[in-house]
Amino acid sequence: MARIVAMPGPTASTAPAGRTRTLAQVYRQFGEVEAAGSSPLYERVAVALSESDEALRAIETAPARKRHPTVILAALYDLALAGRAPALAAAYAAADGDAAADAAIDTLLRMTDLVVATAVRRQPRPNETGRCAVLYPAIAEAAHRVGANAVGLIDVGCSAGLNLSVDRVGITYSDGQSLGDQSSPVQLSASIVGDRPVPGRAMPQVAARVGVDLDPVDVTDADDARWLRACLWPDQPERAARLDAEMALAATAPPVLLHGDAVEVLPDAFASVPLDALPVVITTWSLSHFPLESRLRFLYRLEGTGAGRTVAWVSVEGVGVAPAIPTFGDRRASGHSIIGLAVFEHSTLRAEAVGRCWSRGRLLAWLAGS
Numbered sequence: 001m002a003r004i005v006a007m008p009g010p011t012a013s014t015a016p017a018g019r020t021r022t023l024a025q026v027y028r029q030f031g032e033v034e035a036a037g038s039s040p041l042y043e044r045v046a047v048a049l050s051e052s053d054e055a056l057r058a059i060e061t062a063p064a065r066k067r068h069p070t071v072i073l074a075a076l077y078d079l080a081l082a083g084r085a086p087a088l089a090a091a092y093a094a095a096d097g098d099a100a101a102d103a104a105i106d107t108l109l110r111m112t113d114l115v116v117a118t119a120v121r122r123q124p125r126p127n128e129t130g131r132c133a134v135l136y137p138a139i140a141e142a143a144h145r146v147g148a149n150a151v152g153l154i155d156v157g158c159s160a161g162l163n164l165s166v167d168r169v170g171i172t173y174s175d176g177q178s179l180g181d182q183s184s185p186v187q188l189s190a191s192i193v194g195d196r197p198v199p200g201r202a203m204p205q206v207a208a209r210v211g212v213d214l215d216p217v218d219v220t221d222a223d224d225a226r227w228l229r230a231c232l233w234p235d236q237p238e239r240a241a242r243l244d245a246e247m248a249l250a251a252t253a254p255p256v257l258l259h260g261d262a263v264e265v266l267p268d269a270f271a272s273v274p275l276d277a278l279p280v281v282i283t284t285w286s287l288s289h290f291p292l293e294s295r296l297r298f299l300y301r302l303e304g305t306g307a308g309r310t311v312a313w314v315s316v317e318g319v320g321v322a323p324a325i326p327t328f329g330d331r332r333a334s335g336h337s338i339i340g341l342a343v344f345e346h347s348t349l350r351a352e353a354v355g356r357c358w359s360r361g362r363l364l365a366w367l368a369g370s
C-alpha cells in the first residue's frame, strides 16, 4: 500500500483566537490581508470589529475555536439574510462599508447570544461549488474502466452534497470541449492546463446519490441553505449566484444524507446503491479533516465493505492526503491537488493518479492515458 503522510495543520477558520488583544489582531489581519481586495465590505467590518472593545468582548463569549472572523461574520450575515438584522442587510445590499461596520457591531452587541449560538452550531462552509468539472471525467473514467452502465455516487465529507449533481450540470473546458448537460441551469467552466484534453466519455446513468458527513447540510432545509449563503462574502454576487443555482439544482433531486463518521456509515451508504450499479465513492478535500488513522480505516473500509462488489473511489485531495493514491512525486503542500482513481476489484486495489488540479478544480491537468 502507498505511503500515508501527516495531516496538514489547522486551517485559519479553526485557529484559536486567544485573548482580546490577539483577537483584535486576528480581526485586523483578516480585514487587511484576507478580505482586502476581495471583499471591501468584510475588510471594513473586520477592522471595525478589531477596534471595538465591546465587540471583541462579545466575540469572546464564544468558545475559542468559534471566534474566528469567518464564523462570526457568517453568523452575522445569516441574521441579515434571515431578516433579523435589517440595517446590516441594507448596508450589505448597498455595499456601504461604513454603515455595514456600524450595523455589524450593533447587531453583534444586541444579539450576542444568537450570533454565538449560530457560530457554535455551524461549521464555516465557504466556496463549495464547481468541483464537478474535475469529478465528471474521473467518474466517467471509473465507470468505463470496469464496464459499468450505472453508478451510485457516495460523496464522503459531502457537506451540502453539491458534487452529487455531477451528471446534471454542463461543463465547458478552455480547450472548447464540453461534458454533461449543456441545457442545465448550472453551467461550469474550467481551464485545461497542458495539451491533453479530458476524456470525452459521458457519465453513465446515476442510480443513487448518497452524501455522508458528520454534519451534512440539507439544501432543501431553508436554514441550512441560508447558512451556506451566509458563508459567502456579501459582496461576491457571482459566487452567490453560482451557489444558488447549484443548490436549486440539487434540491430537485436531493441526495440521501447519512449523518455520521464515514468509516461507520459507509456500509449503509453501499447498501443504498443498487447491486447493478457501480458504487463510486467521492472525496473532495475531505480527507485532510480525518485523523491519519481514520484515513487508513476509510481505505480498509472501502476495500472491505463492497463484499465482493467492485467499488471505485475518485479522490480530489491535497498532495499525499489520500492514502494509496500516488502523487507524481509532487511535494506536499505544493498548492495543488491530486485527482485519484482507485478501483477495488477481486480483492485487488488499482490506484492511480489521473491528474492535478488547482483552485478547487477551476484548473485541471488530465494526465492519465485512457
Ligand SMILES: C[S@@+](CC[C@H](N)C(=O)[O-])C[C@H]1O[C@@H](n2cnc3c(N)ncnc32)[C@H](O)[C@@H]1O
Residues within 6 Å of the ligand: 127, 128, 131, 156, 157, 158, 159, 212, 213, 214, 215, 216, 260, 261, 262, 263, 283, 284, 285, 286, 289, 290, 294
Ligand atoms: C472541507 S469540508 C469538504 C466539503 C466538500 N467535500 C467540498 O469539496 O467542499 C470537509 C467535510 O468533511 C466532513 N467530515 C470531517 N470528518 C468526517 C468524518 N470522519 N466522516 C464524515 N465526514 C467528515 C466535515 O463535516 C466537512 O463537511
